Amino acid sequence: MTILLSLSLLGRLFLALISRPQLTPGQRLTIDFCLENRPYWRKQWQIIPVQKQFLKLALLRPRNQSWPSGQCFRATGKIQSCPWSSNYDWCLIIERLQPLKITSLSRLIKNYGRQKLSQIRQKCLTKLRRALPSPEAELLAGISLGLQENFAPNFYRQLQRTGTLHIVVASGYNLSVIGEKFFGLLTKIISYRFALILSLMAIWSYIGLADFQPPVVRAGVLLSLLFLSRFLGRKPNSGRNLFFTVWLILMIRPDWLFNISFQLSLLALTGLILSRKLFLRWAKLPIWGQIWAETITIQLLVGPLIAWRFGQFSWLAPLSNSLILPLVPLLTVAGLVALILPTLLSQLLLWLIYPGLYWLTLIITQFSQLPGANWPLKLTWWQLVACYLILFAWWSPTIFKADRQ
Numbered sequence: 001m002t003i004l005l006s007l008s009l010l011g012r013l014f015l016a017l018i019s020r021p022q023l024t025p026g027q028r029l030t031i032d033f034c035l036e037n038r039p040y041w042r043k044q045w046q047i048i049p050v051q052k053q054f055l056k057l058a059l060l061r062p063r064n065q066s067w068p069s070g071q072c073f074r075a076t077g078k079i080q081s082c083p084w085s086s087n088y089d090w091c092l093i094i095e096r097l098q099p100l101k102i103t104s105l106s107r108l109i110k111n112y113g114r115q116k117l118s119q120i121r122q123k124c125l126t127k128l129r130r131a132l133p134s135p136e137a138e139l140l141a142g143i144s145l146g147l148q149e150n151f152a153p154n155f156y157r158q159l160q161r162t163g164t165l166h167i168v169v170a171s172g173y174n175l176s177v178i179g180e181k182f183f184g185l186l187t188k189i190i191s192y193r194f195a196l197i198l199s200l201m202a203i204w205s206y207i208g209l210a211d212f213q214p215p216v217v218r219a220g221v222l223l224s225l226l227f228l229s230r231f232l233g234r235k236p237n238s239g240r241n242l243f244f245t246v247w248l249i250l251m252i253r254p255d256w257l258f259n260i261s262f263q264l265s266l267l268a269l270t271g272l273i274l275s276r277k278l279f280l281r282w283a284k285l286p287i288w289g290q291i292w293a294e295t296i297t298i299q300l301l302v303g304p305l306i307a308w309r310f311g312q313f314s315w316l317a318p319l320s321n322s323l324i325l326p327l328v329p330l331l332t333v334a335g336l337v338a339l340i341l342p343t344l345l346s347q348l349l350l351w352l353i354y355p356g357l358y359w360l361t362l363i364i365t366q367f368s369q370l371p372g373a374n375w376p377l378k379l380t381w382w383q384l385v386a387c388y389l390i391l392f393a394w395w396s397p398t399i400f401k402a403d404r405q
Contacts, residue, residue: 002243005243005244005247006247008247008251009247009250009251012250012251012254013250013254013257016054016254016255017054020054020055021052021055023055023079023089023090024079025079025080025081026078026079026080027078027079028076028077028078028079029076029077029078029079029092030074030075030076031050031052031057031059031074031075031092032072032073032074032075032100033048033050033059033072033073033075034072034073034100039061041063042084043063043083043084044062044063045060045061045062045063045083046060046061046062046063046065047059047060048061049088051255051259052255054254054255054258055089055090056088056089056258057088057089057090057091057092058082058088058090058091058092059075059077059091059092059094060091060092060093060094061094061097072099072100073097073098073099073100074097074098074099074100075092075094075096075097076094076095076096076097077092077093077094077095077096078092078093078095079091079092080092080093117208117209120209121145121147121209124141124144124145124209124339125137125138125141125145125147125150127338127339127343127346128140128141128335128338128339128350131338131346131347131350131351132350132354132357134152135151135152135155135361136354136357136358136361138150138151138152138155139168139357139360139361140331140335140350140353140357141335142167142168143167143168143328143331143332143335144331144332144335144336144339145209145210145335146168146210146216147168151168155364155365157368158364158365158368159364160314160374161314161316161367161368161374162314162316162317162320162363162364162367162368163299163314163316163317163318163320163321164317164320164321164324164363164364166264166268167324167325167328167360175203175206175207175216175219175220175223179199179202179203179223179227182198182199182202183195183196183199183227186198186199196227199227200224200227203220203223203224203227204220204224206336207220217249219265219269221245221248221249222241222242222245222269225241225244225245226241239273242269242270242273246266249262260305260309263305264302264305264306267298267301267302267305268298268301268302270301271294271297271298271300271301271302272294272297272298274297274395274399275290275293275294275296275297275298276290276293277398277399278293278297278395278398278399279292279293279296279297291321291322291325291326292318292322294325295317295318295321295322295325296318299317299318299321300391301391304379304383304384304387304388305384307377307378307379307384308378308379308380308381308383308384311376311377311378312374312375312376312377313374313375313377314374314375315375316367316370319367320363320364320367323363324359324360324363324364327356327359327360330353330356331353331356331357331360334349334352334353335353337349338350338353
């Protein structure tokens with residue numbers, strides 16, 4: 001079965017690759033797109049990333065031009081090489097932009113749902129800002145809901161330098177905390193199978209609040225498979241579930257194969273699965289043992305990819321993460337609970353968790369000031385492959401031994 005699924009995935013990727021549009025500099029192009037996130041700025045440009053199949057485009061619009069009302073647009077312009085070094089295939093200089101009339105019922109429903117979710121997310125952020133100072137309010141919004149666009153630029157850079165940016169991204173880690181903690185609580189109150197059903201509803205509600213970002217969707221599919229195997233009374237196999245999740249997602253969206261967010265999220269989840277097998281003695285230590293095992297395994301897996309893609313490596317990441325990760329599950333759950341409580345109870349709960357948020361902010365701001373927090377390290381593609389081959393050769397005996405036991 002695994003061989004058949006692998007062959008079908010290779011066929012799907014091949015068909016998607018050969019159907020990739022071929023573009024040339026100076027070619028005029030008209031493209032329809034919908035704004036999934038706010039445009040970001042670089043120099044004199046507003047930039048809107050658009051991915052069509054395996055083609056990564058950056059739509060460029062002058063910074064001083066406003067956007068017409070609407071969610072979906074039709075852009076016309078000329079293709080050219082991007083004016084800076086980037087990971088985009090081409091840049092499209094927008095010459096004409098007009099709102100796109102939506103006629104598809106599915107698109108209308110999707111846009112209506114996104115608008116409502118966006119309004120809910122903004123109300124949640126406003127509620128946190130009324131109760132907490134900055135940047136603690138934005139930090140909790142990032143941890144609980146994955147909201148990143150409201151950070152001050154300096155604080156965002158500090159998260160990057162300390163290797164802690166992942167805690168404010170809607171990720172598989174956050175979703176796992178919500179699903180497992182919620183399930184554990186429900187099993188003490190109601191029947192096992194009914195608790196599984198309610199946990200699945202909680203998981204996909206959180207995915208909606210997180211705006212269906214790729215990492216959290218992947219984790220949602222994986223956790224759903226895990227809960228389904230429990231519902232059917234079968235012993236869950238994390239490796240098999242992970243493989244089937246990747247197969248299912250790439251069959252639907254093959255272009256996610258080259259999505260850096262998807263790649264990092266997949267490696268991080270693989271690290272979580274492997275950490276207990278690779279560092280079993282460490283994982284058994286109280287409080288910090290499992291955190292250290294997971295952090296080191298994940299850093300070893302994502303470090304080469306970050307160095308290849310972004311040309312930097314944070315040596316502070318294992319230390320800073322070990323000091324803040326034990327608090328992340330508590331803050332994630334407490335933040336979501338505070339958002340649904342009445343104002344007075346919500347305010348009280350947020351004050352109770354404020355010391356934890358202050359500790360996270362202190363670690364991030366102070367560690368980011370250490371000299372050489374980020375090392376410039378640019379790997380070539382063959383060095384990237386060599387790093388993962390070395391890790392495979394190093395870890396394989398330990399993993400196979402743990403599986404036999």
